[in-house]
Amino acid sequence: MRDAENSQVLADSPFERVGGHPTLQAICERFYDLMDQDPAYADLRAMHAPDLSMMRALLPQFLAGWAGGPRDWFEANPGKCMMSMHAPFPIGRQTADQWADAMTRAIAETDLADREIANAMADVLGRMARGMARE
Numbered sequence: 001m002r003d004a005e006n007s008q009v010l011a012d013s014p015f016e017r018v019g020g021h022p023t024l025q026a027i028c029e030r031f032y033d034l035m036d037q038d039p040a041y042a043d044l045r046a047m048h049a050p051d052l053s054m055m056r057a058l059l060p061q062f063l064a065g066w067a068g069g070p071r072d073w074f075e076a077n078p079g080k081c082m083m084s085m086h087a088p089f090p091i092g093r094q095t096a097d098q099w100a101d102a103m104t105r106a107i108a109e110t111d112l113a114d115r116e117i118a119n120a121m122a123d124v125l126g127r128m129a130r131g132m133a134r135e
């Protein structure tokens with residue numbers, strides 16, 4: 001009974017509703033392509049390492065667990081808090097806005113299963129990014 005309840009919760013999770021890992025991977029590929037190529041995100045790009053391949057793997061992994069899917073990132077990083085993990089980076093209003101804007105565009109431009117939940121994710125992720133700004 002308990003397993004049935006749990007799988008019901010998983011089936012309705014934002015992770016499942018947007019289309020699972022392939023969709024989150026596609027969103028993140030688009031997000032880092034935008035960050036890499038659009039001069040509007042130059043400040044944000046400059047804060048990251050030259051090679052974005054680790055981030056292209058880690059962000060979808062984090063988003064999967066965050067959205068109610070497989071928790072690999074959280075299991076690999078027990079007790080790690082995304083907000084405090086970003087504390088060493090000099091995140092200001094401008095770079096937080098760049099992150100939020102690139103993510104909103106990436107989600108809008110990705111072909112996915114449930115637009116309503118995807119828009120809600122874009123909204124919450126934007127708020128999370130802006131919550132990391134310290135000036």
Ligand code: HEM
Binds near residue numbers: 086091
């Ligand atoms: C507010 C704007 C943000 C800035 C400027 C920023 C910047 C960074 C930087 C510089 C890194 C280190 C990667 C590298 O050196 O190449 C990083 C790692 C990371 N960021 Fe952000 N970030 C922001 C917001 C977010 C948000 C909102 C999330 C999640 C929704 C996120 C998820 C991650 C993840 C998963 C990692 C890798 C963590 C790991 O080591 O597993 N970031 N971020």
